[in-house]
Amino acid sequence: MAKEWTEADLKEIAQQLSCPSGEMGIATGERMNRSNLNMTKRGFDILAIANNDTVLEIGPGNAVQADAVVNAAEGVRYVGVDISETMIQEAQRRNTGLVASNQVSFVLSDGQTMPFADNSFDKILTVNTVYFWQDPVSYTAEIYRVLKPGGRFALVFADKGFMDKLPFMQYGFQTYDKSMAINLLQSAPFSLEAVLEEIDHTIGNLGHPVERPIIIALAKK
16 A cells, blocks of 8 residues: 655655755655666766866765766876765765875855855765755856866756645745756856756655656766
């Protein structure tokens, strides 16, 4: 029998997806790994990590992907920035060796500003975080600021038409379609290099197989 989700359940799911915390947050991070795996891989693929790149991932969760990023080319350095203390701790625990070797680091953020100097990163990726940005225009400008001239940013998210049907969307999510994402990126002002529309097959956050349309927007500073 399928589980019937109460309003309290759905609020808790939405809160944990926004900022995982505690034991439930650790479990949420594991679910997000599975759910976002293909989207994250596609985002890094389109960024085409090159030798000596410094790469930022916004909202990496427990960062099981960090190892693959630093091994994608020679001399790559990976930084993960997250608003969740739980996820920062889990990411550090899972990547102890890479942190010790200074190939990987994790930084706690307020989710409104980027705690980095101007022109710090060659490539930036974020997957399924845009829904939670408190001031999207300001935050996009922050991403633009910390990206090096000529650097690229991949914004990856599930399309509004799919997201709006999920039962927990009313609790703190701002969903996006292709045109909304383009307008947001151009406000920074990024130049759009590609906007891909794909279908992702995964297991959703309620535990069911899903087929979701996703957007991969590649922008350049």
